[in-house]
Amino acid sequence: MSTIFMSPKGGNCTTVTATAYALLLAASGIPTVLIDLCGDVPAAAGMAEPTSPGINDWLGEGSTSDAQSLVALGTPFDNDLIVVHRGSSFVEGQPRWTDLAQAIATLPMNIIIDAGITFIPDQLRSAVSHVTMVVKPCYLSLRRASRLQRPTQLFVVCEESRALTVKDVGHVLGMPVTCEIPYTPAISRAVDAGMLPSRAEQLFGPFVTLS
Numbered sequence: 001m002s003t004i005f006m007s008p009k010g011g012n013c014t015t016v017t018a019t020a021y022a023l024l025l026a027a028s029g030i031p032t033v034l035i036d037l038c039g040d041v042p043a044a045a046g047m048a049e050p051t052s053p054g055i056n057d058w059l060g061e062g063s064t065s066d067a068q069s070l071v072a073l074g075t076p077f078d079n080d081l082i083v084v085h086r087g088s089s090f091v092e093g094q095p096r097w098t099d100l101a102q103a104i105a106t107l108p109m110n111i112i113i114d115a116g117i118t119f120i121p122d123q124l125r126s127a128v129s130h131v132t133m134v135v136k137p138c139y140l141s142l143r144r145a146s147r148l149q150r151p152t153q154l155f156v157v158c159e160e161s162r163a164l165t166v167k168d169v170g171h172v173l174g175m176p177v178t179c180e181i182p183y184t185p186a187i188s189r190a191v192d193a194g195m196l197p198s199r200a201e202q203l204f205g206p207f208v209t210l211s
Contacts, residue, residue, distance in 0.1 A: 001110045003111075003129060005113065021208060033112070035113045054088070062092065133173075155179050156179070
């Protein structure tokens, strides 16, 4: 199983949701690789900031690295989870999206990609099981989301005191809501304290179906 987590704009908790999802998969005994295209996963997971090469280096036009090399770039973290961090700030030359798609298809483990608001090429969309949009019931987010290619899954992070409802989100985007995640101060506290790995099951487990 492979999933890209993305969002129409920043501030929708995409990285935290993708990280929690990967942690839940790994905790269930399923070997999982979390690929960080945005650079925020180490902070969200309470990891030390890495300085070694990462996914952007692997994607570089001049690179010849294969799928196993991609996994080798990762940092083993929390049970069966490997985190492949961003590495360089930018990809040199034309990104090797086709090679990444082939790696996703051949690796014998679950692949979770935190793409944030990064452009998702068709090669990646075709290679993964799901493209999961993470969004809040926010007018600005939905305005942008309605202009994007439709995802296959829709995760709504529910904030209180919003004028729009979860039902409104599904209606605007023309698709059912896959799951609703209550946004509570406990999530922010867990991330700020570097405790998301130990609290992912409590904060996200009851609301997220692993598929």
